[in-house]
Amino acid sequence: MNDASNSLARQADGLARTAIEVSNLYGFLATIFRQEISAQFLTHLRSADVRATLEAGNIDLGERVFDGPASEVLEELAVEYAALFLG
Numbered sequence: 133m134n135d136a137s138n139s140l141a142r143q144a145d146g147l148a149r150t151a152i153e154v155s156n157l158y159g160f161l162a163t164i165f166r167q168e169i170s171a172q173f174l175t176h177l178r179s180a181d182v183r184a185t186l187e188a189g190n191i192d193l194g195e196r197v198f199d200g201p202a203s204e205v206l207e208e209l210a211v212e213y214a215a216l217f218l219g
Contacts, residue, residue, distance in 0.1 A: 157189065168213045174202055 163173070176182060178198050186193065197205055 153189075156185075165217070168210045169206065171202060171206060174206060174209075 169177070174197075177193075183198060196208075200208075
């Protein structure tokens with residue numbers, strides 16, 4: 133392959149990675165808008181991988197979501213969900 137072909141291949145790889153990241157973000161948003169967050173989802177959200185991904189995307193959910201008592205965080209999120217989406 134010549135330099136132009138290598139450059140196009142790298143650009144295509146970058147675009148594919150970006151598309152996957154955007155798709156994952158949209159999936160995350162769809163999940164949190166569709167229903168109240170479950171205890172299982174909160175546990176997943178608090179994982180190191182997910183937290184690092186959110187931080188890399190400059191998404192700040194606040195320290196309480198990650199460090200607060202799970203039962204209290206779930207209750208607070210349920211109240212916020214009801215206020216936003218159920219009226």
